[in-house]
Amino acid sequence: MHRLGFALPRNSMSRPLLRSIPELRILIYSSQSTAKAAAGTWTKRCITTTSTSSFTGTSAQIEPTNAPPPSSSASVGTQPDPFPTEAARIAAASVQIPQSKRLPPRLPTPAPVPLKPLSESVRELLPALRAQHSHYVTVHIHGFPYLVTMGDQLRLPARIPGVVPGDVLRLNRVSILGSRDYTLKGSPFIDERFYECRATVIGIEAEPMRVEVKKKQRCRRKTTVRNKMRFTVLRISELKIRTVEDIEADAAAAAKSS
Amino acid sequence: MSFFRITLHRSGIGLPHRTRGVLRALGLKKRNQVVFHPAEPQFAGMIMKVKELVKVEEVPRALTRDEVKAERTPDPGFWVERMVPR
DSSP states (O other), X not given: OOTTSSOOOTTTSOHHHHHHSGXXXXXXXXXXXXXXXXOOOOOOOOOXXXXXXXXXOOTTOOOOSOOOOOOOOOOTTOOOOSSOXXXXXXXXXXXXXXXXXXXXXOSOSSOOOOOOOOOHHHHHHHHHHHHSSOXXXXXXXXXXXXXXXXXXXXXXXXXXXXXXXXXXXXXXXXXXXXXXSOEEEOSSOOOGGGEEEEEEEEEEEEOOOEEEEEEOTXXXXXXXXXXXXXXXXXXXXXXXXXXXXXXXXXXXXXXXXX | OOEEEEEEOSOOTTSOHHHHHHHXXXXXXXXXXXXXXXXXXXXXXXXXXXXXXEEXXXXXXXXXXXXXXXXXXXXXXXXXEEOOOO
């Protein structure tokens, strides 16, 4: 995780101790958040209706939401294969190591299930959806839906622990994937193998500290409430829909390995 | 042994002290709280006293508090694919 080649006990060492050792000072600077007053734009929340045919052929390709947590084996600087072999995905997801809440997930959740055969409407209309020039997705981050497209900036109302600007997040909970004329709806989510959606962390922000003093008339007691909201700003850097052949190849590999 | 999964659906505010005592005995303090009790006559009797306020389900295993919390926690919806060198 660090250029010295071994994991340093950053969380267990106090700040004065870290500052006293020059090699460890970068651990302090790397996680400082910028305390600028945030003035980012909210993503647009309008939902456009499709004019012509829409298909909902994804009821068969649902992954269960309650599944064992994955193991974290990704290391800094390496790029894990976005679609490793089905056997590797299943093997990695079946190892249950409890993850610290302070770190973001490093492997796809939940455990992958064998992809069921694509329905006729999906096989027929997915190429048409792919052929259109612009697409949107409704991604769900911690249960909250965000309707985004390529290049959108997204300001999440929380700081994702353990990420710094430059990290690439792979979004894997998409409920609607659409374009001008076609919409692919999942129930509740579309299978991850249909798309690749990546977001880059471009900033970690915080607003000024809000101080509210609560006091009633003719009573001397005061309560002070402090609040400082933190935000993570993402930019949707990639939104790609895969071909039917690729999806079915994945299904075949999964069926062979299981 | 099977368990009753009891969820407090309606609050006990404004109800007689006896009823609120039964909710307290079951361990229900807030709305939508989930508690587990063995499926035995004494707990069935308590449920009957507050049957209009609770939702009950019979389950084979009692979940812990963390498991109940994990059930209602949504998925993060992302995973970190590439990290810059820290």
